[in-house]
């Protein structure tokens with residue numbers, strides 16, 4: 001006897017545009033509506049599927065064989081249209097190709113490698129925060145969330161000095177390009193040429209400072225593990241993903257600590273909580289909001305049958321606020337056990353730079369905890385709009401300096 | 405359900421009823437055992453679920469786990485393992501797992 005056909009449900013349909021400015025300005029009610037609508041929702045506007053609950057987001061992230069990355073992690077399906085730039089060897093690849101590339105970056109950004117950077121990163125954080133605390137009135141984004149990563153990451157990577165002003169605009173293009181063909185994406189691509197050519201040139205071995213991440217990636221080409229062109233492409237991944245992400249991560253932490261003064265007081269009382277405070281900010285704000293996958297075969301998800309070749313949009317930020325997974329999801333709590341949040345993704349593509357991101361976040365929050373007694377938001381924060389990244393353009397802050 | 409006993413550096417021992425199929429890391433996190441951080445959520449990417457364990461029936465160590473353990477915060481010993489890479493099986497019933505003095 002054959003078993004009865006499984007009962008499949010009709011997916012709820014939503015007209016939401018999660019790439020609109022109105023959504024970016026206040027996404028949380030929309031996330032809740034998506035989560036409540038069902039485990040899998042059809043987004044009519046983009047003809048794709050959406051998952052917004054933790055369980056399904058985690059499931060899609062964990063199953064690369066059904067939900068592949070090689071057809072692009074944006075809305076564009078690389079099987080139907082040519083990618084706007086040469087495909088990433090790591091982000092936009094599946095095992096086994098992905099595994100080979102990943103092993104090299106994982107080595108360059110390993111826990112052991114981080115130990116070697118710790119002191120330098122902590123000293124830079126302390127210098128910056130000491131100066132800002134003396135000044136008092138600052139823009140938390142330009143003066144801190146951008147200034148700190150810019151003071152450590154380009155040097156750690158070995159970026160050429162000349163042209164570094166292209167690094168943040170380049171990343172903004174990359175993250176906007178994952179979105180649909182909207183104004184943000186079109187404007188980003190139209191102005192991208194100078195940034196693209198600078199990055200392509202800066203990824204060449206002779207441009208990268210010795211000892212940095214880029215040089216170490218090229219050493220893998222010297223050893224014959226990858227080709228020279230592949231080394232350039234892998235280096236490009238660090239230009240794309242290594243700077244704007246931590247800017248928004250640190251910005252998120254400052255915004256959280258400014259809004260939740262009781263949590264800042266806890267951090268101040270115990271600076272050892274700095275790393276956890278950063279991690280909780282990554283959960284709470286989810287600087288990387290969304291990524292797509294493409295179904296590589298027919299697959300069933302949350303009771304819905306998906307065909308091969310369909311795009312699935314994962315709402316990482318919504319999964320990180322799902323009350324099915326988290327107690328008091330809308331509270332920023334630096335003593336929460338946040339293991340299992342998907343702010344850095346999950347599965348084989350989980351952020352390969354997560355340890356570096358945490359190192360930066362920990363260093364800057366620890367310096368603040370030591371040198372600043374309170375963080376006060378003194379004006380209306382301004383949002384920065386990007387199809388993938390969530391963060392602020394401006395965050396007026398007053399830092400109250402601790403007695404030296 | 406297999407019982408796993410987690411032992412803190414100060415000797416405090418906490419027995420935990422673990423579910424077969426989950427990892428030692430998940431068993432510890434679910435039981436709110438201090439001393440396991442698991443920043444990467446079990447993806448073998450962070451080395452903050454480092455434990456010391458000697459037992460028959462442990463799976464062999466893969467290359468990725470071995471490399472990661474070199475960067476663990478606490479001293480690496482011959483019996484160092486990553487708890488997220490060890491699935492709970494009936495063979496592990498009754499074992500003791502020692503926690504290192506730090507994960508970060």
Ligand code: HEM
Pocket residue numbers: 069073090091092102105109237238241242243245246248249250282286287288291316342343344345346348349350351352353354356357
């Ligand atoms: C707070 C900061 C950061 C956040 C929130 C973040 C978030 C993420 C997420 C969600 C993914 C998964 C992508 C996917 O599943 O398709 C990812 C992958 C990646 N991240 Fe990060 N990231 C951060 C910092 C960094 C840094 C500092 C670097 C480099 C030094 C980096 C490099 C990468 C790379 C290369 C990938 C692709 C990995 C792969 O496909 O195997 N990220 N990141």
Ligand code: FES
Pocket residue numbers: 429441442443444445446447448449450451452453486487488489
């Ligand atoms: S939880 Fe990260 S390596 Fe085990």
